[in-house]
Amino acid sequence: MDEVLDEALVKDHKPAWKGGDQPYEASYGKLMMWFFLITDTLTFSAFLASYGFSRFKYPDIWPNPEDVFSHFPFLHGEHPLLFVALMTFILIMSSVTMVLAVNYGHKMQKKKVILWLSLTIVGGAIFLGSQAWEWGHFIHGDKGGINTQTEHVVHIAEGEKLSSVYELMGADGHDGTHHHFTVDQVITSLEANPQYNIRKANRMYLTNEDAIAYLRENASEVLLGANLKNNEYGHPLFADYFFFITGFHGFHVFSGVILLIIILINVVKGTYERRGHYEMVEKVGLYWHFVDLVWVFVFTFFYLV
Amino acid sequence: MASETKGNWWIWKVFWILLFITAFEVALGIIKPSFLVDTIFLGTKLINHVFIILTIIKAAYIINQFMHLGHEKVTLKWTILLPALILVPYLLFILLNEGFYTYLKI
Numbered sequence: 001m002d003e004v005l006d007e008a009l010v011k012d013h014k015p016a017w018k019g020g021d022q023p024y025e026a027s028y029g030k031l032m033m034w035f036f037l038i039t040d041t042l043t044f045s046a047f048l049a050s051y052g053f054s055r056f057k058y059p060d061i062w063p064n065p066e067d068v069f070s071h072f073p074f075l076h077g078e079h080p081l082l083f084v085a086l087m088t089f090i091l092i093m094s095s096v097t098m099v100l101a102v103n104y105g106h107k108m109q110k111k112k113v114i115l116w117l118s119l120t121i122v123g124g125a126i127f128l129g130s131q132a133w134e135w136g137h138f139i140h141g142d143k144g145g146i147n148t149q150t151e152h153v154v155h156i157a158e159g160e161k162l163s164s165v166y167e168l169m170g171a172d173g174h175d176g177t178h179h180h181f182t183v184d185q186v187i188t189s190l191e192a193n194p195q196y197n198i199r200k201a202n203r204m205y206l207t208n209e210d211a212i213a214y215l216r217e218n219a220s221e222v223l224l225g226a227n228l229k230n231n232e233y234g235h236p237l238f239a240d241y242f243f244f245i246t247g248f249h250g251f252h253v254f255s256g257v258i259l260l261i262i263i264l265i266n267v268v269k270g271t272y273e274r275r276g277h278y279e280m281v282e283k284v285g286l287y288w289h290f291v292d293l294v295w296v297f298v299f300t301f302f303y304l305v
Numbered sequence: 306m307a308s309e310t311k312g313n314w315w316i317w318k319v320f321w322i323l324l325f326i327t328a329f330e331v332a333l334g335i336i337k338p339s340f341l342v343d344t345i346f347l348g349t350k351l352i353n354h355v356f357i358i359l360t361i362i363k364a365a366y367i368i369n370q371f372m373h374l375g376h377e378k379v380t381l382k383w384t385i386l387l388p389a390l391i392l393v394p395y396l397l398f399i400l401l402n403e404g405f406y407t408y409l410k411i
Contacts, residue, residue, distance in 0.1 A: 024381040034385050045393045049400040056348075056404030066334070085331040089324065096320045099371050103313060289371045293364055299327075300360040304334050305353045 033283045037290045040252075044294050047248065048301050051241045061152050061201035063234030065303050067162065071142065073133055084303045087130045088295065091253075094123025095292040102285045105278025110267065113281060117264045120288065124257040131250045138242065141225030142173070145232035146186065148218040152201035153234045156186075159197070160205050165222060168196050173224075183219040187212055201234060242302070249298055252291045259284045319370045326359050348405070 024031060055062050066080035073083070101116035144165025145153040156163045166173035168189050169181055190196055190212050198211040206214055223232040231239035263284050272278045333341070333352060341352035369375035374382055 023378070024384070025378050026381055031381075034381075038385060038388055041389050042392060042396075045389075045396055049393075049396045052397065053400040053404035056401050057407045059408060081331050081334050085327065088327050092320065092323050092327070095367070095371055096316055099316045100313060103316065286372055289367055292371075293367045296360055296363050296367065300330075300356050304330060304356045305349075 027279060029279065029283055030286070033286050037286065040290065040294075044245075044248075044297070047241075047245050048297060051245065051301065054235075054237045054241065058235050058237075061235055063153075063238050064203075065305075068138070068142075068233045068238075069134070069303060071137060081303060083130070083134065084299060087127060087134075088299050090123055090127050090130065091292050091295050094120050094127065095289055097123060098285050098288045102278070102282050105272070105281040108273070108278070110270070110273055113267050113278065114264065117260060117267060117281070121257055121260045121264065124253055124260065124288075128250065128253055128257065131246065131253075134246070135243075138239075139226055141223075141232045143232065144173070144181075145223045145234075146183065146198070146215065147220050147223050147230060148201075149220055150218070151236060152218075153223065153232065154201055154214075154219075155199045157197050157199040157205055158195055162199060163196060165224065168193065179224055181222040181224070183215060183222060186219075186222055187215050190215070245298060245302065249291070249294055252294065256284075256288050256291050259287065315370065319366050322366055323363055326363050330356060330359055348401075 026034075069084060070078040070080040071083065072079040097116045097119040101113050101120060104112035104116060142164070143155060143162060145155050146165075147153055156165050156168045158167075164173065165181060165186065166179070168186065171179055173179070190198075190208060194208045196211075197206055197208045198214065199205050200214070221230075223230050225232060226239040226242075228236075228240055228243065230236055233239065263280055266272060266280065267278075272280060333355065337352065341355060342350055344351040346354060374385065
């Protein structure tokens, strides 16, 4: 018996699952990182699937993403998708610099690991900044909307084109002051400016008279911007999912940046050089690519679909 | 490690593939070709199926190349992929189906 045990401890039994005595041929740490990533995959899948549930439940009144995310910092006018496309590019780029850092870690080239790891941190920081801008813009709001008793948010239009509450009221939405309008003010303004009308939540345009009648009967308040209870873009759940899913992802990016900073300090101190391998860089790299992977799905299901 | 002898060219290859697919998605999202938007297939627009397929291709490249799963032992590959491949479609099926069902009930 003892001989068999000794042999098992000394010899590499290759055929056993083909990884020998290590069936997976992966270290404990790497394996545990993978298991954590599986659980995180299921968490994010649940978020995105429940987003899909709500979207299938309210298909007629769910906001169009391209009406919501249509602005680019420092640029005027409507540029749907461009800003998130840039954010996606930044995250893919930081994934590439991460792979390069891992690759040079295998080759034990400390200076190059420091260079590419630092660039990855810069990429992550730029992404977080972009997300902060996106959140700020989303919370401040863009065109304004009018809530109804059935929570079908309607928007001001000019003919068959979306306009905004600010344009109707002759106010500047980006002058830094806190605006507040009442439903009565909006109705008075619609009566005075017959070129304006509304687009209902199901994207039907009403004539000026029908719009006034509809608002008199149904409107409850004028919504400017977004919070967890109400948002000017449409159904309240839309903003809740936006804050929750992009927020949870942003928290992952933030944690990733912190982890990267910690291992960068260790690399500079020579901890992994002394240890003889850069496996820690590889493990944090796995996490970082996962964050990129999640964003690929968030990008599709929140902004494209 | 295979990557030690391979150099870095494969990293940039994957980068260009991911960038090209993303650019293509954004272009589709802005242009919105009418035959893709107006055709409904399996409960959603055809363009959404195109987006989802392209997203899965991107995900496959990230997992296989960047996360190196393609170079791990077959047993490890399936240990990691199977829970997601079984549970996620199941979750999606249940929730999307029920979402549509609750829509009909209003």
